Amino acid sequence: MDSDKKKKMNRRTFLKGAASTAIAASAAVTVGCEGKGLLGSSEAFALEFQEYFKKYYRVMTPVERQETVTRLEKLARIKQDITVNIDTTNPGKNVLYGYAFNVTRCEGYMECIQACVKENNLDRKSNTQYIQIFEMEPGQMTPDQGDSKFFHMVPQDGHFYMGVQCFHCENPPCVRACPTKATWKEDDGIVVVDYDWCIGCRYCMAACPYMGRRFNWNQPEVPKDEITKNQHYLGNRKRVKGMMEKCTFCIQRTRKGKLTACAEACPTGARVFGNLLDPDSEIRFVLENKKVYRLKEDLGTEPKFWYFID
Numbered sequence: 662m663d664s665d666k667k668k669k670m671n672r673r674t675f676l677k678g679a680a681s682t683a684i685a686a687s688a689a690v691t692v693g694c695e696g697k698g699l700l701g702s703s704e705a706f707a708l709e710f711q712e713y714f715k716k717y718y719r720v721m722t723p724v725e726r727q728e729t730v731t732r733l734e735k736l737a738r739i740k741q742d743i744t745v746n747i748d749t750t751n752p753g754k755n756v757l758y759g760y761a762f763n764v765t766r767c768e769g770y771m772e773c774i775q776a777c778v779k780e781n782n783l784d785r786k787s788n789t790q791y792i793q794i795f796e797m798e799p800g801q802m803t804p805d806q807g808d809s810k811f812f813h814m815v816p817q818d819g820h821f822y823m824g825v826q827c828f829h830c831e832n833p834p835c836v837r838a839c840p841t842k843a844t845w846k847e848d849d850g851i852v853v854v855d856y857d858w859c860i861g862c863r864y865c866m867a868a869c870p871y872m873g874r875r876f877n878w879n880q881p882e883v884p885k886d887e888i889t890k891n892q893h894y895l896g897n898r899k900r901v902k903g904m905m906e907k908c909t910f911c912i913q914r915t916r917k918g919k920l921t922a923c924a925e926a927c928p929t930g931a932r933v934f935g936n937l938l939d940p941d942s943e944i945r946f947v948l949e950n951k952k953v954y955r956l957k958e959d960l961g962t963e964p965k966f967w968y969f970i971d
Contacts, residue, residue, distance in 0.1 A: 784900075786879060793809045826908040921934050
C-alpha cells in the first residue's frame with residue numbers, strides 16, 4: 662500500500678480500539694465461570710480498561726468526566742470495599758494560589774509531613790513524602806546544603822529549618838519536559854498530573870529544580886482504615902505503580918475553600934497559604950510586608966512559593 666494511502670492512526674484512535682478489544686475479551690472469558698473472568702471480577706476488569714483508555718481529561722466533556730469519576734468510585738467499592746467521593750471541582754474565578762514559608766518560625770516538628778501523607782493517600786510501604794524539611798546551619802541558603810534525614814530532638818540550637826515541596830511554578834519546566842502532556846498548570850496556578858496519562862518516564866522529575874516530583878516504584882499501599890475518602894480526580898485519588906505524583910496544594914481541600922493539610926497542621930504558624938489575587942489575604946500581607954525571597958530566581962521558573970523572615 663502506498664504511503665499516502667495508509668490510514669493514519671493517532672494515539673487516541675489506537676487506544677480506543679484497544680479498549681474495545683480488551684473489554685470484549687474480558688466479557689468472553691466469563692463464559693462458564695459464573696461471571697468471573699480469568700483476572701477476577703469481569704466488571705472490575707472492564708471498568709479498569711475503560712478508565713485506562715479513556716479520552717484525555719482536559720478535553721473531556723462534563724458528561725464524560727462524570728462517567729470517569731463514577732467508574733473510579735465504583736472500582737473502589739468493588740476492589741477495596743470502600744466508598745470514596747471523587748471531586749472534579751474546577752479552578753475558581755480570580756484565584757491564584759501561593760505559599761509562603763517562615764524560616765524563623767519552623768522548628769522541624771514535621772507535623773506538616775504527617776498531615777500531608779495522611780491527606781493525600783501517600784504510599785506507606787515506601788514512606789513516600791511530598792514535603793521535605795531540611796535542617797540548616799547559619800550561612801546555608803539552599804535546601805541541598807542542609808540535612809533532610811535528621812532524627813533527633815528539635816529544634817536544635819544554632820539551626821533553622823526550611824520546607825521544600827512542589828513550588829507550582831508559573832513557568833514550570835516539568836510541564837515542558839512531559840512528552841505526553843500528562844502534567845499541566847491549571848488557571849488557579851496548581852500544577853497537576855493526570856495519573857492515567859503519565860507513562861512514568863520521569864522526565865519531569867529530572868526537569869524539576871526543586872525536588873518536587875515523586876515516582877511510584879511499587880504499587881502504593883494505604884491501610885483501608887487510613888484512606889482519605891474525599892478525593893479529587895487530579896489530586897489524592899488512588900495512584901498506581903510506575904506513575905509520577907506530587908504536591909497539588911491539596912486540590913481536594915483548597916478548591917473547597919480550606920487550607921492545605923500541611924498549613925493547617927503546622928503548630929508554629931510557619932506556613933501561609935492563600936489567594937494571591939485577594940488583597941486582604943494573609944499571603945498578600947506577607948509578600949507586601951515581610952522580607953521574602955524565592956529559590957533559584959535566576960531560572961525564570963517563577964515559583965509561587967516564597968520564604969520569609971519576621
